[in-house]
Every structure is written in C-alpha cells, then in structure tokens.
Amino acid sequence: MISNRAVDTDINNSGVIDVKGLHYQLLPFGTGRRGCPGISLAMQELAVTLAALVQCFDWNAGGGVDMSERPGLTAPRAYELNCVPLARFTPTLFAT
Ligand code: HEM
Incomplete structure (x- = not known):
C-alpha cells in the first residue's frame, strides 16, 4: 500500500490535498453536481467514529495485517482483513 500516493501527486505543489472535490487525485466524496451532499x-462524524473505535476497543488482527492490493478500480485489498474488536470499557459504567 502506498498511503501517501495522493500527496505524491500534488500537482499544485500546495502541500494540501482537499477531499471536497477540487483536487482530482483524491475524490472520496465524488465531485461536481452529483458529488456527495x-x-x-x-467529515464531522468520521472523527468521532474513529476516535470511539480507537478509544473503546483493542483490535486483534490475528495473523497480522497485509495491506497489499489487487488490481481493480477502487484499489481493493489482495487479502481480507479480519479484525476482532475487544471492548476496553466496562459496559455497566454506561448503564442508565
Ligand atoms: C464517509 C462518508 C461518506 C462518503 C465517503 C460518501 C461518498 C459519496 C460518493 C463517492 C458519492 C457519489 C458522488 C458522485 O457520484 O460523484 C456520494 C453520493 C451521495 N451521498 Fe455520500 N458519502 C458519505 C456520507 C454521506 C452522508 C452522511 C450522507 C447523507 C447524510 C450522504 C448522502 C449522499 C447522497 C444523497 C448522494 C447522492 C448524490 C447525488 O447523486 O446527487 N453521503 N457519497
């Protein structure tokens, strides 16, 4: 996996890759009239969701993580990623 591939194609040399549809090398939400409304x-939910997943769980990837890709339009994984979440919080603390 080349995690910084979008940064390496920063044709504007601005040092910033915008995900809102203006920089065509990275379009997670599409672009133009049919872009994601x-x-x-x-963008607000993602940070909260990711933070909750990191804070509340340990993640067991079992046999390790292989980030290789196979050919395809959307850079699909070559191998499945199987992760088992282990709760790190005490559920009774959240009971009302
Ligand atoms: C990480 C979250 C999300 C991603 C990655 C995402 C991505 C996308 C993409 C790639 C498209 C197609 C854009 C195109 O055809 O150019 C799309 C369309 C759309 N998205 Fe999202 N989206 C997300 C969250 C949401 C949310 C939270 C909503 C609503 C609350 C939403 C509503 C829509 C709708 C209604 C369309 C169709 C727009 C149209 O066809 O005119 N999306 N989204």
Missing part, C-alpha cells in the same frame, strides 16, 4: 456531516 452529506460531506459536511460525514
């Missing part, structure tokens, strides 16, 4: 909500 939920982008503002999604």
Whole structure:
C-alpha cells in the first residue's frame, strides 16, 4: 500500500490535498453536481467514529495485517482483513 500516493501527486505543489472535490487525485466524496451532499456531516462524524473505535476497543488482527492490493478500480485489498474488536470499557459504567 502506498498511503501517501495522493500527496505524491500534488500537482499544485500546495502541500494540501482537499477531499471536497477540487483536487482530482483524491475524490472520496465524488465531485461536481452529483458529488456527495452529506460531506459536511460525514467529515464531522468520521472523527468521532474513529476516535470511539480507537478509544473503546483493542483490535486483534490475528495473523497480522497485509495491506497489499489487487488490481481493480477502487484499489481493493489482495487479502481480507479480519479484525476482532475487544471492548476496553466496562459496559455497566454506561448503564442508565
Ligand atoms: C464517509 C462518508 C461518506 C462518503 C465517503 C460518501 C461518498 C459519496 C460518493 C463517492 C458519492 C457519489 C458522488 C458522485 O457520484 O460523484 C456520494 C453520493 C451521495 N451521498 Fe455520500 N458519502 C458519505 C456520507 C454521506 C452522508 C452522511 C450522507 C447523507 C447524510 C450522504 C448522502 C449522499 C447522497 C444523497 C448522494 C447522492 C448524490 C447525488 O447523486 O446527487 N453521503 N457519497
């Protein structure tokens, strides 16, 4: 996996890759008239969701993580990623 591939194609040399549809090397929400109308909500939800997944769970990837890709339009994984979440919090603390 080449995690910084979008940064390496920074043709504007601005040092910033925008995900909102202006920089065509990275378009997670599409672009133009049919671009994703939920982008503002999604950008706020993503941080909270990711933080909760990191804070509340340990992740067991069993046999390790292989980030290789196979050919395809959307850079699909070559091998499945099987992760088992282990709760790190005490559920009774959240009971009302
Ligand atoms: C990480 C979260 C999200 C991602 C990655 C995402 C990505 C996308 C993409 C790639 C498209 C197609 C854009 C195109 O055809 O050019 C799309 C369309 C759309 N998205 Fe999202 N989206 C997300 C969250 C949301 C949310 C939270 C909502 C609503 C609350 C939403 C509503 C829509 C709708 C209604 C369309 C269809 C727009 C149209 O066809 O005119 N999306 N989204």
